[in-house]
Amino acid sequence: MNSLTLKSYAKLNLVLSILNKRPDGFHELKTIFERISLFDTITLKKTSGKILIRCAHPHVPKGPKNLVYRVALILKQDFGITQGVEIAIEKRIPVAAGLAGGSSNAATVLQGLNRLWNLGLSDAQLIAYAAAIGSDVAFFLYDSPYALGEGRGEKIKALPIKTKLWHVLVTPRLKVYTKDVFGALNLKLTRKKDDVNILLPFLKEDNLYSICSNLSNDLEPAILALKPHLGLLKDKLLDAGALGVCFSGSGPSVFALAKSQKHAQAIRAAFDKRFAQVFVVSTI
Numbered sequence: 690m691n692s693l694t695l696k697s698y699a700k701l702n703l704v705l706s707i708l709n710k711r712p713d714g715f716h717e718l719k720t721i722f723e724r725i726s727l728f729d730t731i732t733l734k735k736t737s738g739k740i741l742i743r744c745a746h747p748h749v750p751k752g753p754k755n756l757v758y759r760v761a762l763i764l765k766q767d768f769g770i771t772q773g774v775e776i777a778i779e780k781r782i783p784v785a786a787g788l789a790g791g792s793s794n795a796a797t798v799l800q801g802l803n804r805l806w807n808l809g810l811s812d813a814q815l816i817a818y819a820a821a822i823g824s825d826v827a828f829f830l831y832d833s834p835y836a837l838g839e840g841r842g843e844k845i846k847a848l849p850i851k852t853k854l855w856h857v858l859v860t861p862r863l864k865v866y867t868k869d870v871f872g873a874l875n876l877k878l879t880r881k882k883d884d885v886n887i888l889l890p891f892l893k894e895d896n897l898y899s900i901c902s903n904l905s906n907d908l909e910p911a912i913l914a915l916k917p918h919l920g921l922l923k924d925k926l927l928d929a930g931a932l933g934v935c936f937s938g939s940g941p942s943v944f945a946l947a948k949s950q951k952h953a954q955a956i957r958a959a960f961d962k963r964f965a966q967v968f969v970v971s972t973i
């Protein structure tokens with residue numbers, strides 16, 4: 690095998706609870722991840738020597754700052770691989786948008802290089818590499834549409850849930866930096882209810898209306914403190930007929946829940962594509 694093409698999916702957080710700040714500076718969190726049908730396409734090709742990244746997106750780093758470069762370098766060093774690899778990323782997942790595009794790409798390349806370079810890494814070993822590379826990476830190694838995330842997001846428990854949700858995903862064309870959001874977070878104001886365990890039974894039962902009224906993201910006050918007008922985006926989705934709305938991760942992406950694909954498409958029509966990228970996506 691000389692090359693391999695793989696899909697790299699995005700995620701949403703149906704609930705994101707921030708529990709506390711740890712001595713290492715990371716926040717302890719509890720979240721429900723949902724894998725969604727929006728994906729990047731990644732092609733890996735064997736080459737001689739170097740790690741090369743090709744991506745037309747202007748904000749995707751092409752060198753060591755790209756998580757996929759780090760994955761390739763670590764594996765190359767740990768396994769004494771003399772070959773190189775060209776990693777071509779066709780980006781559809783908006784960058785720095787709370788959708789974990791970079792983490793998903795890292796997980797995909799980890800799985801891909803394990804096959805391309807015949808490394809023989811077990812699932813448990815891949816998961817250990819993922820946790821070392823970034824907070825959300827491990828989720829994408831589980832072939833599961835939903836998972837519980839704990840720790841800083843690297844401790845994953847797949848959830849055997851069959852519910853298929855339809856969303857309108859709106860990613861405003863503005864930047865909200867993860868570190869600024871955590872910087873603006875006032876932990877005293879965050880709720881102390883167990884939001885994950887409140888949502889879980891409704892998600893298992895496919896109780897759409899109760900799912901919608903129990904979406905939550907503890908980072909929302911911090912996101913809105915930085916970009917107050919993003920609150921209007923949530924209102925606009927509700928006015929357009931969405932059953933529930935929530936920020937994903939540290940934003941600025943906002944997702945809505947719809948009754949069906951058709952309903953989601955009708956909501957999407959209300960948005961001006963000059964100010965935001967708007968997608969209809971489902972659980973996958």
Ligand code: ATP
Nearest residue numbers: 754755756784785786787788789790791792794867
């Ligand atoms: P996080 O919340 O983990 O910061 P995110 O989902 O908000 O992630 P990403 O699309 O993963 O956003 O991008 C975050 C940053 O990671 C970007 O600013 C980009 O410079 C860097 N990055 C590194 N590797 C990648 C990659 N393969 N794809 C996209 N961005 C990447």
